[in-house]
Structures are given as C-alpha cells and as structure tokens.
Amino acid sequence: MDRSTIDTVFPALPVWEGEGTSRVPFAAYTSEELHRRELERFFYRRHWCYVGLEIEIAKPGDFKRTVVGERSVILTRALDGTIHVVENVCAHRGMSFCRARSGNRKDFTCPYHQWNYSLKGDLQGVPFRRGVKQDGKVHGGMPADFDPSTNGLNKLKVATRGGVVFASFDHDVEPLEQFLGPAIVPWFDRLFDGRALKLLGYNRQRIPGNWKLMQENIKDPYHPGLLHTWFVTFGLWRADNRSRLVMDERFRHAAMISTRGSSAAGSDAKQVTQVASFKQDMKLEDPRFLDIVAEPWWHGPTAVMTTIFPSVILQQQVNSVSTRHIQPDGHGAFDFVWTHFGFADDSDEMTQRRLRQANLFGPAGFVSADDGEVIELSQQGFEQKPFHRTLAELGGTDVADTEHMVTETLIRGMYRYWREVMEA
Amino acid sequence: MSDLDFATFQALVRLYADYAAAVDSGDWDLWPEFFVDDCTYRLVPRENHERNLPLATLAFESKAMLKDRVYGIRETLFHDPYYQRHVVGPPLVIGCAPGRIESESNYAVFRTKLDGATTVFNVGRTIDVVVDTPAGWKFKSRTLVYDSEMIPNSIIYPL
Numbered sequence: 345m346d347r348s349t350i351d352t353v354f355p356a357l358p359v360w361e362g363e364g365t366s367r368v369p370f371a372a373y374t375s376e377e378l379h380r381r382e383l384e385r386f387f388y389r390r391h392w393c394y395v396g397l398e399i400e401i402a403k404p405g406d407f408k409r410t411v412v413g414e415r416s417v418i419l420t421r422a423l424d425g426t427i428h429v430v431e432n433v434c435a436h437r438g439m440s441f442c443r444a445r446s447g448n449r450k451d452f453t454c455p456y457h458q459w460n461y462s463l464k465g466d467l468q469g470v471p472f473r474r475g476v477k478q479d480g481k482v483h484g485g486m487p488a489d490f491d492p493s494t495n496g497l498n499k500l501k502v503a504t505r506g507g508v509v510f511a512s513f514d515h516d517v518e519p520l521e522q523f524l525g526p527a528i529v530p531w532f533d534r535l536f537d538g539r540a541l542k543l544l545g546y547n548r549q550r551i552p553g554n555w556k557l558m559q560e561n562i563k564d565p566y567h568p569g570l571l572h573t574w575f576v577t578f579g580l581w582r583a584d585n586r587s588r589l590v591m592d593e594r595f596r597h598a599a600m601i602s603t604r605g606s607s608a609a610g611s612d613a614k615q616v617t618q619v620a621s622f623k624q625d626m627k628l629e630d631p632r633f634l635d636i637v638a639e640p641w642w643h644g645p646t647a648v649m650t651t652i653f654p655s656v657i658l659q660q661q662v663n664s665v666s667t668r669h670i671q672p673d674g675h676g677a678f679d680f681v682w683t684h685f686g687f688a689d690d691s692d693e694m695t696q697r698r699l700r701q702a703n704l705f706g707p708a709g710f711v712s713a714d715d716g717e718v719i720e721l722s723q724q725g726f727e728q729k730p731f732h733r734t735l736a737e738l739g740g741t742d743v744a745d746t747e748h749m750v751t752e753t754l755i756r757g758m759y760r761y762w763r764e765v766m767e768a
Numbered sequence: 769m770s771d772l773d774f775a776t777f778q779a780l781v782r783l784y785a786d787y788a789a790a791v792d793s794g795d796w797d798l799w800p801e802f803f804v805d806d807c808t809y810r811l812v813p814r815e816n817h818e819r820n821l822p823l824a825t826l827a828f829e830s831k832a833m834l835k836d837r838v839y840g841i842r843e844t845l846f847h848d849p850y851y852q853r854h855v856v857g858p859p860l861v862i863g864c865a866p867g868r869i870e871s872e873s874n875y876a877v878f879r880t881k882l883d884g885a886t887t888v889f890n891v892g893r894t895i896d897v898v899v900d901t902p903a904g905w906k907f908k909s910r911t912l913v914y915d916s917e918m919i920p921n922s923i924i925y926p927l
Contacts, residue, residue: 400844445815447821488910542784543821544822544823545813545816545819545823545824546813546821546823546917547813547823547825547919547920548813548917549922550921551921569911572844572848573844574840574844605825626843628836629832629833630829630830630833632829632830632833633836679918683822695822697828699822699824700827700829702823702824702827703826703827703828703833706825707919707921707922707923708811708825708838708919708923709823710840710844710845713922713923713924714846714847714922716921716922717846717847717921719924720844720921721848
C-alpha cells in the first residue's frame with residue numbers, strides 16, 4: 345500500500361522504513377547522484393571488479409578493452425607474460441585512445457600526439473620531448489624536469505584466481521580471497537579450479553534498468569520457477585529441489601546452490617509452482633536442448649549461481665558455464681556481457697553440448713531473455729513513483745543462510761551491505 | 769553462376785520475401801516451415817563469427833528445435849510485446865549446383881513497441897544454403913551474422 349501522506353513523489357534520497365532492508369526504496373534506483381556515489385563506493389574503492397578471463401589474453405601482446413564500473417580499461421598480457429590492467433585515458437590530453445575491442449600489439453600509441461606506452465602502461469615515448477632544432481636553436485620540447493616514469497597510464501591493481509582476472513582502482517583493496525570470503529571461495533574454486541579454459545564466445549545486451557537489479561535477479565530464487573516456466577517443467581530449478589543459499593559474512597556476495605531431480609518423491613510440479621501458467625504437458629520436440637551429462641567437478645549440485653558484488657555473476661547451469669559482466673551506464677541502464685567458456689579438455693561432444701545449452705541463456709535465451717524484460721519494466725515502475733518501495737519479505741525480514749530457496753534473504757543481505765556502505 | 773536460370777533466381781527472391789513476410793506476421797508457426805527437417809539456424813554476433821568463436825545467440829540444429837522455439841515464444845517467454853519489420857536486400861548468389869544454392873542477403877529489422885517510436889533492432893547479413901525439395905525451395909541452413917552486437921535488451925521473435 346502506498347503511504348497515505350506523500351511528502352514528495354521525487355525524494356532527494358531514498359527513505360528506508362526502519363532499520364531493516366526488506367523494503368527497498370524505489371529511490372535507490374532512480375537517482376543519478378546516488379548512482380555516482382555507488383560507482384565511487386562500490387566500483388572504484390575497496391572492491392575487486394571482474395575484467396575478464398586469462399584465456400582472453402592468452403599470448404604476450406594480447407589485450408582486451410573492457411570496463412570497471414563506467415571507466416574504460418585495458419586488460420593486457422605484457423611481453424614478459426604478466427597481466428596488467430590500465431585505464432584507457434592518455435596521460436597527455438585524456439583521450440580514450442584504445443578503440444579496438446581486442447587484439448595483439450607490442451605497445452599502445454595514442455593517435456592524437458603519438459604518446460607511446462608499454463603494455464604495462466609505462467610511458468615510453470613523447471614526440472618532440474627534446475624540442476625541434478631549427479637554425480641552431482631548440483624550439484619547444486617538454487620541460488627539463490618532465491619525468492616519463494610518473495606520467496604513464498593509470499595502473500589498476502590486479503588479482504587472478506583460477507583463470508579469472510579482477511582489477512581495482514584502489515591499491516589498498518583487501519586481498520581477493522579475503523574480499524570473496526571463506527563462504528564464497530569454495531564455490532568460486534569449484535568452477536575455476538585452475539583447469540585450462542576454452543573461450544566459446546560472447547553475447548552482449550543493453551538492459552534499460554538499474555545495475556543492482558541484475559545482482560538482485562541472481563539473488564532471487566523465488567522467480568526462476570515462476571517466471572521461467574521452462575525451468576520448472578524440466579526440473580532444472582524447482583522450489584522443492586534440494587538447495588542452499590550462502591553469503592559472505594558481509595552479505596554482499598552469494599551462491600544459490602541447487603540440485604536437479606532431488607525433489608521429494610511424490611511432490612508434483614503443480615504444487616511447487618502454484619501458477620496457472622505452468623505447462624505440465626510441455627514436451628520438447630528436440631530433447632537435445634537438455635542433453636545433460638553430469639561432470640565430476642559438480643560434486644552434486646546441478647546449478648550454482650554466484651553473485652560477486654558489484655560486477656559479475658558466475659553461472660553454472662548444468663553444462664552451461666559463463667561469466668556475466670555488469671557494466672553500468674547511468675542509473676537507468678547497464679550493459680550485460682556474457683562470456684561463455686568450456687574447459688580445454690572437453691570432448692567435441694561436450695563442447696557441442698555447452699553450445700546447445702547456451703540457447704537457454706543470454707539475450708535471446710529460453711530462460712534469460714525474460715530477466716532483461718522484467719528488469720526493464722521494474723525500472724519503469726520505480727521511475728514513476730520513487731517515493732515508494734519494493735517488498736522483499738519472502739522468508740521473513742532477516743538475513744541468514746538457508747537450506748531452501750523459498751526466501752528473498754539474499755536481496756535483504758545485499759541491501760544490508762549497501763546501507764552499511766552508502767550511509768557511512 | 770551462369771547456370772542459375774531466371775526461374776530459379778526468381779524462386780530464391782520469392783523465398784526471401786516470403787520468409788520476411790512470415791516472421792513479421794506474428795504467426796510464428798509459419799517460420800519452421802521454411803526449413804528442411806535436418807536444418808541449422810544460427811543467430812551470431814559478428815564478433816564471434818569473425819573471431820571463429822563458436823558461440824551463437826541462438827543455435828538450432830533441426831526443424832524440431834525451431835518448433836520448440838515457437839512454443840517458447842508463445843507459451844513460456846515473458847516479454848514486452850512488439851512488432852518487428854524486416855527489410856531484406858536482394859540475394860547475392862555465391863554458388864549453385866542442381867537443386868542447391870548458396871546465397872547471402874543484407875537485412876535490417878526494426879522494432880516497434882506499443883508505446884514507443886520505431887527503432888533499429890538488428891542489422892546484419894544472412895549466409896544461406898537453400899535446397900529444392902518436393903515442397904519447394906527450403907533453407908538447409910541459415911546463419912544470421914549481426915552487426916548490432918549490443919542487443920537492445922532481448923530478442924524474442926524469430927529473425
């Protein structure tokens with residue numbers, strides 16, 4: 345119910361009802377000013393952000409342009425094999441000089457005045473630094489005390505784990521392992537245990553909604569069995585599947601862990617979905633979409649969705665594995681970049697299986713296209729009445745790990761952390 | 769190429785025009801019927817195509833999979849409804865043999881939501897193999913390589 349006395353439709357700041365986080369103010373999603381504060385506090389300070397996989401820059405000289413928050417950065421492998429992340433802004437006049445999305449080169453040159461940088465971001469060359477000789481005189485040139493070593497590209501701190509690369513503008517950020525926390529590290533390592541990966545490709549989509557909604561979507565085990573009819577019918581995600589929700593101690597990251605086909609005997613799908621849209625009689629014309637083969641590294645769970653706050657989601661849905669990179673663009677939109685991969689020792693059949701199951705995911709996927717749609721329409725609801733709030737009270741109002749998925753506790757947890765950081 | 773007679777070329781043009789009309793009609797059941805049973809249909813970002821990365825946005829390996837997609841569109845995929853409109857260029861014939869043509873075409877698809885302006889939705893080219901069957905010319909394979917790599921939220925209907 346809307347509050348009966350509304351001071352203003354467009355409050356300057358989000359107003360929370362009490363200390364809890366089960367009712368998220370719409371105004372948390374609708375302000376450009378608040379969004380910039382989120383960029384500073386979550387993306388640019390004290391957090392590790394995902395930038396890519398090591399296989400994307402397999403060889404010395406390889407680079408990939410990506411972002412941390414809304415800042416363009418370049419992930420590189422230097423000629424000595426080391427991995428670096430530098431900001432894509434020339435030290436001279438600030439031009440965002442790297443335009444290629446990926447490639448291989450020995451160095452970077454800003455086209456504007458040909459300032460040249462190593463793959464590590466060190467300034468190597470400045471045209472006319474010593475001036476130009478003419479009629480026995482030297483004209484111009486940089487000041488004698490100009491020091492190239494302090495005028496390189498902005499270098500980010502880099503951490504890798506299991507073939508995944510993270511970066512931070514904040515050189516005082518805690519170690520990556522500590523950032524992930526002991527509850528999340530095992531789930532991260534289960535997927536990225538150091539095996540060589542094989543890059544399968546990308547999907548990109550621009551979703552006109554606030555970036556936090558994507559984190560919430562993957563912290564919300566309430567919706568998959570209801571919005572995604574596909575999931576339920578084939579038992580990929582059912583409310584009565586054996587499942588667990590775990591969070592790091594600050595509640596920012598989470599893993600949703602579920603095991604297909606582990607529903608109690610005799611429970612029927614209609615009962616656990618309680619929706620009229622459920623298609624009991626749905627049968628695939630071509631069952632190869634769900635040609636699922638268990639892999640030893642699963643150790644049981646058939647789906648583990650890990651949200652690493654603020655920038656990435658790690659997906660294992662049966663044989664389909666991917667990273668999903670959240671790239672904000674203002675308070676009302678983000679780009680969502682899917683990187684699908686497999687493992688270097690996959691058979692051709694397994695690669696084919698992963699590619700086939702990828703039809704379920706991404707911007708056109710049977711069970712993912714509608715996530716983008718509901719996020720867009722949620723944002724529309726928020727924008728029209730920012731004084732209002734959501735209601736995330738399934739399973740109560742507290743924040744705790746659970747042994748089931750009939751709860752919105754992970755969303756409440758994320759906002760407990762959000763309030764801690766944003767209200768500090 | 770000289771062995772592609774005018775009647776066959778006309779049949780190819782007709783196939784492309786009929787396909788565009790069908791996928792814009794809203795009657796999704798028409799779509800799988802443009803393909804042979806043992807067909808492939810792939811919707812691929814140009815980036816993956818040019819870097820030889822095998823991932824597609826959609827990758828179907830049979831007419832049965834296309835029918836599953838139709839079922840998904842109609843019954844399971846929640847989405848904000850929209851119209852779509854294909855504008856397809858003339859076929860570029862790459863090669864032909866008796867009963868078989870390899871051809872390409874440029875396309876642009878516009879999207880119109882119920883409360884919005886019409887926008888460019890997806891632009892690219894098709895890479896096709898079409899074959900003559902007792903039921904007329906059908907797609908043996910159709911690969912849509914799209915330039916519009918940043919998809920405006922989602923793609924629901926067949927392109």
